[in-house]
Amino acid sequence: MNVEMDIDEAPQGKGEETKAKPIVVILVGAPGSGKSTFGEQVLRSSTRPWVRICQDTIGGGKSGTKAQCLKSSASALKDGKSVFIDRCNLDREQRAEFVKLGGPNVDVHSVVLDLPAKLCISRSVKRTGHEGNLQGGKAAAVVNRMLQKKELPKLSEGFTRITVCQSESDVEASLNTYSALGPLDTLPNGYFGQKNPDAKIQLGIMKFLKKAEVPAANAVSEAKSIQSSFSPQRIKEMDSGSNEPVNVSSFPENAGKDLMKGEDLPVRSAGSHVSLNDPPTLAFPSISTSDFQFDHEKASDIIVEKVDEFVNKPGNARLVLVDLSPRSKILSLVKAKAAKKHIDPNKFFTFVGDITRLYSEGGLRCNVIANAANWRLKPGGGGVNAAIFNAGGSALEVATKERAKSLQPGRAVVVPLPSNSPLFSREGITHVIHVLGPNMNPQRPNCLDNDYITGCKVLRDTYTSLFEGFASVARSQEKLAKGSNENHGPNPSELQDHTEGVNMKHSPNNDQKSKREGDHDNDRSKKCKGSQDEVAADIPGSRTGKLEKNNDKIDGSMTKVWGSWAQTLYHTAMHPERHMDVVLEISDNVVVLNDLYPKAKRHLLVLARNEGLDCLADVRKEHLHLLRVMHDVGLRLAEKFLQEDASLIFRLGYHSAPSMRQLHLHVISQDFDSKHLKNKKHWNSFNTAFFFDSVDAIEEVSSNGKATPRDDESQLTMELRCHRCRSAHPNIPRLKSHISNCRAAFPPALLQSGRLVVAPCDASDAGP
Secondary structure (H helix, E strand, O other), rough: OOOOOOOEEOOOOOOOOOOOEEEEEEEEEOOOOHHHHHHHHHHHHHOOOOOEEEEEOOEEOOOOHHHHHHHHHHHHOOOOOOOEEEOOOOOOHHHHHHHHOEEOOOEEEEEEEEHHHHHHHHHHHHOOOOOOOOOHHHHHHHHHHHHHOOOOOOOOHHHEEEEEEEOOHHHHHHHHHHHHHOOEEEOOOEOOOOOOOOOOOOOOOOOOOOOHHOOHHHHHHHHHHHHHHHHHHHHOOOOOOOOOOOOOOOOOOOOOHHHHHHHHHHHOHHHOOOOOOOOOOOEOOOOOOOOOOOOOHHHHHHHHHHHHHHHOOOOOOOOEEEOOOOOHHHHHHHHHHHHHHHOOOOOOEEEEOOOOOOHHHOOOOOEEEEEEEEOOOOOOOHHHHHHHHHHHHHHHHHHHHHOOOEEOOOOOOEOOOOOOOOHHHHHOOEEEEOOOOOOOOOOOOOOOOOHOOOOOHHHHHHHHHHHHHHHHHHHHHHHHHHHOOOOOOOOOOOOOOOOOOEEOOOOOHHHHHHHHOOOOOOOOOOOOOOOOOOOOOOOOOOOOOOOOOOEEEOOEOOOOOOHHHHHHHHHHHHHHHHOOOOOOEEEOOEEEEOOOOOOOEEEEEEEEEEOOOOOOHHEHHHHHHHHHHHHHHHHHHHHHHHHHOOEEEEEEEEEEEOOOOOOEEEEEEEOOOOOOOOOOOHHHHHHHHOEEEEHHHHHHHHHOOEOOOOOOOHHHHHOOEOOOOOEEEEEEEHHHHHHHHOOOOOOOOHOOOEEEOOHHHHHHHOOO
């Protein structure tokens, strides 16, 4: 593993004062890991002004307190000096106050000296004259106990950069990096070195000494004699330095082997910890520069150009260019050119690592990754495409097929990742964006034969499509974070696919149909007119994570795997106490909330709280009481609104094939006066047979033991017709204009069996 990093020289404008931006480097490591040595060596060789704050000597050469360290650190930073925090800092709590020293003008780094336990213990046992007097036999027990409680730092704690050293060569490389850091130099942000930031700490010396056939008698006896004499508090606060490495031959021959074997270390899992408050982050490889042999200089110019155009548009979103090789030419070129353009390094940076394991192995949380796909949108071919399809599993392949059949150069397709994909559960990836760039390799299809005029245009289109696709995801996440703190999730059909040139499967989401649907957003690309602001509306037709066709049913139930964003109603129903900011009512049977993107003046959802009821197709006769309770709650709410506005008319029902998991009843007023009603799919989901009236559901379950939803998606693509007079209209704006004035009677079928709920005095407005 090589953690050596190139140093970026900070650009200096004319007349700018040559003053360094201070850095706080929090050293993390067990006693004997080499923290003090690291700090002292950097102080001796660096041209940047540094101060080492050591708790063992902070009190006039004697051991002091954390408060003294914090005060001295703040003072040094105020003087423009960079600071090494030389304490063990082995858990998040111990680091937290020092991380707070950072800010807009102070970077916070961590250098983690994660060296083998036996090496740290050997150094600690054999050293003399240690600043904190942690030496000799007692050191073994202390190091062992501290290692058992170690928490590796994470970027989410507030660090801008973390470097993990797991060997002495790693330490040397990191030493060289910080020693060479001049007053105006900066280091790239990110997580470098560690393959599993959530891994349990290395096994302590006590564990592998117990396994050893020939224990190191002196060390063990001394350790046992003092093991109980060190209090947890003393160990927690204790700080230490280190001497030079010493011979470890006194340890058992098989100790190292046992230590490296250890126990099975847990693999970091991100899927259950995806937070809407994390900044939306796109990790993308360099497109076309590998197998397609596009010129690196030209490609790097285009990457920086398009990043510079885009990087400030989606709020706090981040872009990360990823490559497997630390010596990557494209990373070096892009990094240098981005620095010259003064691109914000917190918004765009480069990262060395496997794009399919950025979180589990690198600690970098990215919710969207780009795939350099082939035109067939199929696995194989080697490189990034093979790696991403392999990591995403069959769920990604199926989800991709549902979105598009093929891809043309310069285009992108956004694929919501099903929650059963390993990329979601392990890495926290919610979307994969497939892109296809220009090809200069004569051994591959559509070679441009070194026509770089065309090639550069196609590559610019590729990055534009990629970044705009990511922007739609980022906007969705931003609206969710502001609106309901994970109450709802974005509907993939609402995310903008930049798919002109994508051969879409027959779907109500394809281009021509979207245009006919009259969605009148002034979207930048006009290529696929999804209403991306309607992130969480329960809009059917979006088959998030669906692995089977809707007509593939087992015992009448829908066989469907729900994507991550489609799970939010389920989570609200199961744990309403976590969503009190949006929940209106809670009972043993139901939860009531406003639709986040209502399609009418009044639009509520009544959620069933039963496990296993994802949709109406799952309902059986034993759920009949629940359906009646849901209907009664909806009816009560409608009547309450009618007391406030007697002109309203309500309808209660279910979508036959909802896009969001958990059985929920729509209580919706029939004015359909809402800015969120934007396309044909929205309208037809409430005004065709796709909408299953509550009274009919109760009747069918009562008579047949189950309901038979009419989930034919062709219902969603029917022509736009007024729900009263049934007149046809060419687009949504024309339809909205008409229904605002239409006073025709509702169709006879709606006037029967209580399908419409009206105020008693205004029943005449519904019909004869």
